Amino acid sequence: MRSASSSATLHEVARAAGVSPATVSRFVNGTAKVSEDKRASIEQAIRTLHYKPNRVAQNLKAGSSKTIGVLTQSFVSVYFNETMTGIEDVMKPAGYALLIMSGHWRADQEAERVEVLIGRRVDGVAILTGNLADRQIVDFSQRVPIVAFGRQLGGPQLRGFCLDHYRAACEAVAFLIEQGHRRIAFIAGPPEHADAQARLAGYRDTLARYGLTRDPALEVQGDFLESGGLLAVNHLLASGKSFTALFTANDLTAFGARLALYRRGIRVPDDVSIVGFDDVPGSLYTTPPLTTVRQPLYEVGCCIGRMLTGLIEQTPAEVQVPPMNLVVRESVRRLG
Amino acid sequence: MRSASSSATLHEVARAAGVSPATVSRFVNGTAKVSEDKRASIEQAIRTLHYKPNRVAQNLKAGSSKTIGVLTQSFVSVYFNETMTGIEDVMKPAGYALLIMSGHWRADQEAERVEVLIGRRVDGVAILTGNLADRQIVDFSQRVPIVAFGRQLGGPQLRGFCLDHYRAACEAVAFLIEQGHRRIAFIAGPPEHADAQARLAGYRDTLARYGLTRDPALEVQGDFLESGGLLAVNHLLASGKSFTALFTANDLTAFGARLALYRRGIRVPDDVSIVGFDDVPGSLYTTPPLTTVRQPLYEVGCCIGRMLTGLIEQTPAEVQVPPMNLVVRESVRRLG
DNA sequence: TTGAAAGCGTTACCAA
DNA sequence: TTGGTAACGCTTTCAA
Numbered sequence: 061m062r063s064a065s066s067s068a069t070l071h072e073v074a075r076a077a078g079v080s081p082a083t084v085s086r087f088v089n090g091t092a093k094v095s096e097d098k099r100a101s102i103e104q105a106i107r108t109l110h111y112k113p114n115r116v117a118q119n120l121k122a123g124s125s126k127t128i129g130v131l132t133q134s135f136v137s138v139y140f141n142e143t144m145t146g147i148e149d150v151m152k153p154a155g156y157a158l159l160i161m162s163g164h165w166r167a168d169q170e171a172e173r174v175e176v177l178i179g180r181r182v183d184g185v186a187i188l189t190g191n192l193a194d195r196q197i198v199d200f201s202q203r204v205p206i207v208a209f210g211r212q213l214g215g216p217q218l219r220g221f222c223l224d225h226y227r228a229a230c231e232a233v234a235f236l237i238e239q240g241h242r243r244i245a246f247i248a249g250p251p252e253h254a255d256a257q258a259r260l261a262g263y264r265d266t267l268a269r270y271g272l273t274r275d276p277a278l279e280v281q282g283d284f285l286e287s288g289g290l291l292a293v294n295h296l297l298a299s300g301k302s303f304t305a306l307f308t309a310n311d312l313t314a315f316g317a318r319l320a321l322y323r324r325g326i327r328v329p330d331d332v333s334i335v336g337f338d339d340v341p342g343s344l345y346t347t348p349p350l351t352t353v354r355q356p357l358y359e360v361g362c363c364i365g366r367m368l369t370g371l372i373e374q375t376p377a378e379v380q381v382p383p384m385n386l387v388v389r390e391s392v393r394r395l396g
Numbered sequence: 397m398r399s400a401s402s403s404a405t406l407h408e409v410a411r412a413a414g415v416s417p418a419t420v421s422r423f424v425n426g427t428a429k430v431s432e433d434k435r436a437s438i439e440q441a442i443r444t445l446h447y448k449p450n451r452v453a454q455n456l457k458a459g460s461s462k463t464i465g466v467l468t469q470s471f472v473s474v475y476f477n478e479t480m481t482g483i484e485d486v487m488k489p490a491g492y493a494l495l496i497m498s499g500h501w502r503a504d505q506e507a508e509r510v511e512v513l514i515g516r517r518v519d520g521v522a523i524l525t526g527n528l529a530d531r532q533i534v535d536f537s538q539r540v541p542i543v544a545f546g547r548q549l550g551g552p553q554l555r556g557f558c559l560d561h562y563r564a565a566c567e568a569v570a571f572l573i574e575q576g577h578r579r580i581a582f583i584a585g586p587p588e589h590a591d592a593q594a595r596l597a598g599y600r601d602t603l604a605r606y607g608l609t610r611d612p613a614l615e616v617q618g619d620f621l622e623s624g625g626l627l628a629v630n631h632l633l634a635s636g637k638s639f640t641a642l643f644t645a646n647d648l649t650a651f652g653a654r655l656a657l658y659r660r661g662i663r664v665p666d667d668v669s670i671v672g673f674d675d676v677p678g679s680l681y682t683t684p685p686l687t688t689v690r691q692p693l694y695e696v697g698c699c700i701g702r703m704l705t706g707l708i709e710q711t712p713a714e715v716q717v718p719p720m721n722l723v724v725r726e727s728v729r730r731l732g
Numbered sequence: 733t734t735g736a737a738a739g740c741g742t743t744a745c746c747a748a
Numbered sequence: 749t750t751g752g753t754a755a756c757g758c759t760t761t762c763a764a
């Protein structure tokens with residue numbers, strides 16, 4: 061007896077329709093012409109048996125799974141999810157499904173996940189940042205086409221690209237300076253995180269470029285999380301150093317910072333201005349709405365998707381990586 | 397010539413090791429004892445050929461894919477993503493991978509996605525809310541085990557469960573009343589959304605239960621989005637009706653409402669108290685932090701995972717659905 | 733236009 | 749313990 065969850069096979073359809081399996085296959089795939097009468101009985105049989113092709117068998121035969129693997133770091137981060145939406149939106153119409161695994165920012169887990177993905181014979185892998193060594197990604201790319209976001213990497217089966225965090229951070233700080241701010245504090249991200257480093261460098265260099273001397277006491281450590289932002293502001297305030305603006309390594313940090321300020325009755329932007337980084341959905345509705353640098357993550361996802369299909373189907377496409385830019389809202393006050 | 401992305405097969409390993417494919421299979425799977433010498437040469441061959449079993453072939457053979465399909469509605473919603481984290485955390489250790497597709501709240505797309513999932517022979521499907529007709533889910537469940545979150549459904553291969561939105565909404569409104577509030581406005585969710593209906597009913601009934609007469613002018617339509625919350629508050633304010641508290645159908649609505657209030661200089665909670673619903677991550681860091689009803693979505697995901705494995709592996713597990721509860725933060729002021 | 737048959741990479745049964 | 753072999757469900761070549 062057939063279990064409730066399996067469905068009819070091509071052979072059964074063939075038998076029911078009184079034709080050969082080959083003919084049914086041809087009909088189903090439109091691979092060749094089938095005479096009118098057979099066509100009718102096949103359609104009939106398919107209907108009554110509820111036949112649906114078994115993709116697993118098709119995949120085995122085809123040697124490709126029409127599936128792409130996505131290595132994300134966390135499901136609960138808009139950062140990744142917007143990117144995945146972009147990936148899905150371009151891969152779905154092309155017939156690919158997404159096998160998603162999260163690596164939790166741990167190189168060992170990430171490697172293990174990629175192995176699983178390759179074992180499942182995905183046609184390509186998208187790696188969204190993470191802590192895998194570049195070297196290892198290059199190695200993996202000998203086994204499967206890979207597009208890595210957040211790395212400057214290349215190879216026969218490998219594409220990698222980054223957004224220009226340095227330039228974007230420069231733009232943000234320049235904006236603050238042009239609004240009349242001179243004492244600008246910075247809450248940094250995790251020191252080992254490449255993007256965080258670039259943003260910090262952008263902050264420092266822009267200060268220098270405008271001839272402002274940098275005050276180390278105004279650079280505080282954060283961790284890309286709200287809690288870190290909150291602590292950092294407390295720290296800053298405790299140090300007694302004054303500042304009129306705050307640039308944070310990302311939006312979550314800005315949210316935490318904003319709450320710390322709120323708790324002390326320090327108004328934004330009246331007393332202190334804030335600029336964030338990322339433009340997560342929530343930043344449009346903070347009080348006040350946050351001025352921040354927008355990362356075009358949805359578009360990034362689309363790029364990843366296009367690069368990946370290009371790699372897989374050997375139709376190299378020149379993909380234009382979208383720029384980041386400052387979105388000015390209400391958290392910055394013009395001084396003097 | 398073998399393409400760069402494929403790897404050695406069992407047969408090649410067998411040939412290289414001078415044994416039969418069957419023996420290699422047995423060794424790899426530990427299905428039977430293999431003599432020491434063969435074992436060594438097989439290991440050797442596997443290493444030099446970089447052999448990895450082809451899961452696609454294994455799946456075809458086994459008739460199961462060790463994959464479960466997840467029908468989500470949107471990637472960019474913490475609501476779904478927290479749930480998926482829970483699902484992943486219980487499915488991954490059990491050896492299942494997640495094939496994820498989003499239905500965008502459109503019944504036709506959702507049905508199409510489930511068809512794709514079934515066609516790919518997933519071992520089970522998790523449906524996270526959405527607009528599919530119950531009837532259709534029941535039908536699908538004849539072809540594959542299904543766990544549906546957000547529906548009260550059951551069947552031989554079907555489990556469905558909801559959280560008690562009605563009761564939770566009652567609790568939230570009761571809290572407001574007990575804090576001394578009498579004029580409590582409500583910003584509703586989409587009228588066709590079952591959870592939104594339950595929350596509305598909870599609001600109305602609780603008012604009645606405490607002997608408060610309900611004022612229709614204090615019930616405004618929202619849409620579960622920040623923008624709807626903002627508009628709703630503007631509407632409420634324009635109507636001239638006074639209120640001391642605001643209960644919103646979800647947190648996003650509360651965020652929008654909070655911004656509208658902020659824009660008019662109305663303080664929270666000094667002038668107006670707010671209670672949200674969901675407890676999305678951001679609500680801990682709004683100014684002030686939002687009092688809201690927590691939906692234990694991660695735990696829900698774990699439940700879904702356990703129910704699904706129970707269904708698939710025919711080991712029915714009694715799974716305890718976690719309760720929602722009010723988390724009191726700083727957006728409600730005690731009156732009088 | 734149609735069918736027979738081989739093969740995709742595994743696993744498992746049956747003999748040996 | 750080991751090997752041969754037949755499936756799993758499909759596609760595709762080769763003949764007819």
